[in-house]
Amino acid sequence: MSIQYIHIFLFVLLFGTVFTLSCLEKRDTNLAQMIISMERAALDRWGKGDPWGYTAISAEGVTYFDTSTERRVDGLDALKKYYKTFEGKIRIDRYEMIDPKVQVHGNTAVLTFNLIDYETQEDGSLSKTLWSSTEVYSRIEGEWKIVHTHWSKPNSEQ
Amino acid sequence: MSIQYIHIFLFVLLFGTVFTLSCLEKRDTNLAQMIISMERAALDRWGKGDPWGYTAISAEGVTYFDTSTERRVDGLDALKKYYKTFEGKIRIDRYEMIDPKVQVHGNTAVLTFNLIDYETQEDGSLSKTLWSSTEVYSRIEGEWKIVHTHWSKPNSEQ
Numbered sequence: 001m002s003i004q005y006i007h008i009f010l011f012v013l014l015f016g017t018v019f020t021l022s023c024l025e026k027r028d029t030n031l032a033q034m035i036i037s038m039e040r041a042a043l044d045r046w047g048k049g050d051p052w053g054y055t056a057i058s059a060e061g062v063t064y065f066d067t068s069t070e071r072r073v074d075g076l077d078a079l080k081k082y083y084k085t086f087e088g089k090i091r092i093d094r095y096e097m098i099d100p101k102v103q104v105h106g107n108t109a110v111l112t113f114n115l116i117d118y119e120t121q122e123d124g125s126l127s128k129t130l131w132s133s134t135e136v137y138s139r140i141e142g143e144w145k146i147v148h149t150h151w152s153k154p155n156s157e158q
Numbered sequence: 159m160s161i162q163y164i165h166i167f168l169f170v171l172l173f174g175t176v177f178t179l180s181c182l183e184k185r186d187t188n189l190a191q192m193i194i195s196m197e198r199a200a201l202d203r204w205g206k207g208d209p210w211g212y213t214a215i216s217a218e219g220v221t222y223f224d225t226s227t228e229r230r231v232d233g234l235d236a237l238k239k240y241y242k243t244f245e246g247k248i249r250i251d252r253y254e255m256i257d258p259k260v261q262v263h264g265n266t267a268v269l270t271f272n273l274i275d276y277e278t279q280e281d282g283s284l285s286k287t288l289w290s291s292t293e294v295y296s297r298i299e300g301e302w303k304i305v306h307t308h309w310s311k312p313n314s315e316q
Contacts, residue, residue, distance in 0.1 A: 065312070
């Protein structure tokens with residue numbers, strides 16, 4: 001192979017690599033945006049007292065922790081039963097999703113963010129709650145679903 | 159193809175499928191045991207005031223929440239800086255890892271469990287702390303590392 005062909009070969013290899021990496025990065029960015037949109041849509045419904053936005057995007061084998069679960073909740077049926085107790089009882093005026101981050105590892109995407117919920121109290125004052133949120137999404141049979149959720153309140157002891 | 163050959167073909171296909179599924183199940187069981195062992199080894203060191211067992215098995219891009227983090231901790235360097243404040247200050251007599259579960263999705267394994275820490279106080283009494291724990295492990299360049307950690311205390315408001 002002449003030097004000229006080696007140059008062409010190396011150029012094509014370099015171009016191909018850069019193109020592939022750029023496509024992968026774009027795929028991850030698009031996926032991150034999609035995951036965050038799914039989460040926001042479920043959060044919007046949650047804030048109106050409708051927890052079923054979350055169960056609609058949770059997998060059969062979902063596992064779940066929040067500040068009230070003394071033991072992990074296992075499976076979609078158990079989560080539905082637990083969420084039933086929240087139905088119609090939540091009223092969040094608005095929320096702030098702080099610095100959402102999506103870590104993509106193959107067909108799994110770990111979404112993490114802090115959240116501030118703002119809620120108008122009966123006396124007209126505004127209550128503010130800070131949350132830490134973990135949502136592990138995984139692609140199961142072509143669909144992205146939540147396989148694990150963890151909600152906690154930082155500094156809750158202070 | 160005669161009926162006899164179809165039977166042999168179907169038998170081989172069925173045997174192959176069962177064998178493959180059995181291998182995959184065994185692989186997941188072995189992986190779950192390995193992940194739980196890694197976590198226990200890090201927990202053992204943590205209970206002796208040594209947080210570096212956790213940083214040794216965390217990825218560069220690890221994200222982290224606990225009850226004291228008002229915002230997510232991003233990256234191994236930031237986590238090391240944060241853990242430095244705990245060094246030599248933790249003394250856990252024993253712990254109980256309750257119902258650890260590993261959900262395997264490709265090269266990602268989500269380990270979840272409740273934990274009870276037992277600690278002898280200065281007056282000789284035993285304090286007991288309940289935790290909910292999420293550890294997302296991922297295989298990065300052939301090594302299983304923690305890519306996300308979330309520790310919280312359920313019922314901390316009650």
